[in-house]
Amino acid sequence: MSVETDRDLGAELASPRAGHRGIPVDAICTGCQTVHVKRVRPSEVTKTTDADPVTLDARALTSFKHVCYRCQTATWWNPTAVLSGLVETERAAEEDR
Template identity: 60%
Template sequence: MSTDADRGDRDGRDLAAELASAAAGQVGIPVDAICVGCGRTRVKRARLEEIDQHPQVDPTSLEATDCTSFKHVCYRCGGATWWNPIAVLTGLLERERGE
């Protein structure tokens, strides 16, 4: 299981602020992902089905390697591009759930 609970941030980035941004999306689990177009890494939300997971799976048990690429907006590229998950942000997910 990937976890971000102890780090708080990654490479000087504020993951919670990125997740709160409209650019992250509104539906899905938080993942840290890299845009295949420009190489930018950002927190995005992805529905379980988008990352090729059963909708009933416990997302806290997922590893980034379990997840497939998904399409999401990249503002730097100027449109929808493919993003590769590099971490499932379980700490942010648990925080949202109040755990």
């Protein structure tokens, strides 16, 4: 599934609503159908925790629990895309430090 291009994914990732640790994924809330960038630990969505996040396929990932601010509760989210471009941007920023 493609990621909508009219959204600022970087800004969504920087938002506290995305979470603090993990790889960035685009995900849809199973309650209200809101789509948002979320951070998720690989161990929460795949059995292959040592895989490079850039190579992960969202269709192979499992649902994960995360806060939905629209539903105002912790709810299940379904990953629709691994945001490999954001992963690579973060890696480059870490290398520059």
